[in-house]
Amino acid sequence: MRLNIGDWFASVIDWMLANFGWFFDGVAWLVNGIVGGVQDTLVGLHPFVIIVMLAALAAVLTRSVGLTVFSVLAFLLILSIGLWVESMSTLAVVLVSVLFSLAIGIPLGIWAALNSTVSAVVRPILDLMQAMPVFVYLIPAVFFFGVGTVPGIAATIVFAIPPAVRLTELGIRKLDVELLEAATAFGAKRSLILKDVQLPLAFPSIMAGVNQVIMLALSMVVVAGLVGAGGLGGVVVQGVAQLDTARGFEGGIAVVILAVYLDRVTSGAQSLGDVLRRRRIRKEQKAAAATPAATAAAVAN
Template structure:
């Protein structure tokens, strides 16, 4: 039987040295990120818990009604109420806080990067393999540097979620900007529009429906990381799923799992509704 030659190339050692170097060199930056992220998550979570349960459910109903239909608003409100009856109200708020923080960071980073890629073919060529790696690398791998940089807790969850959920908003922002009608751009240039004016007044409004699809995908991928992130100490519904696995508690696991499903349905439908609103507005123009 032929065996593989006795050759060894320890690529992982270089990755380990890189992470160690970054941890030693940028420790101050990581401490600052930890401070800001933890304060943001705790602030959002505390605010959501402070809001009366009926007021939160009412807001969900109104958002669902405005962006979808009256029946959708009632259904989403019922989902939220049902999660509360499971005794998972505070866990749900923590999960929402983590998702909101992760998505905001993804949008702050992803949209400018996507716009840059749309305007620069060279930068796009460099970024695409990196985005491919971010999307295909097993999500558990992201937890290792997250723990190294930020320790256990919700901030590590944000870091891991960021890597996993960032590519869709970048890719779809680039696609949306590149997909704007060339004749419209040429008309704007003929009237003397600067690149900034063209981006702000023409390309971004035209690209918004596709960009909202990217926001939807990023949000859903952030929600998909909830359970995995619980392995690095993230609180919320994912932690309840992890506890139920350790205890082999079917009832607890089902309630926590179906709560995540309810949140996924609500977030998906509402973000799609927002995208539809933009699409209708674009069509009216």
């Protein structure tokens, strides 16, 4: 006896298309509008302006002269090989995909960290999402949204969500229980503990999740090019289809440059968060130390 699981899945897809086609059309319109706006901004500005902005962002977040110089030279290389528009299109797709992935993944990770039942339900689903071959995601995405950028973004979002959920939950769950008990003993509400204690302390783990989401989104660039997403993925796919080694290599180099830049910048944002948190702690300690002295002076007067 053979179980026709594939036929059942196809029936579900057909039913969703028949009953919720209007919803998928609306999502496609919204995503196309967002991606188009980001892409028009990145492509519309002069390349030198974008390069300066990207280098300044790297300098602020990483405080690394080497990475700042690398950013300038690397993006000038992309400009010189004629892949600037494709690279900015890919960057726009990655940014939008990461934004949606984090908007879903981080709140879900927080919920799973605070509720063991949710964690138990979500964990096998995340395992399935990570273990499933990435090409499988493209099949329903094309059925729902047609060929183009939107199915590539939809498949990327599904593929990239798990690290955001897992590392957010891990960052909150691994916190010292005594610290949370102390905050509760002082009468802090659960929402206040989450906002002022758990999330700040879990920030490094959350940023590690952001980094992984970005890397997974970039890894889907070439795959999304198979369904007409364009950008650097389209360049690489075109190089493979035409056996054009030079064009495929140039597209691959541009993807690597974007990957290295985004990886280093997000890692720098994580360390910057640690620095800001330590400064805030020192400021609070100074304020706490100054309060008894001010009280004693007022009593003496």
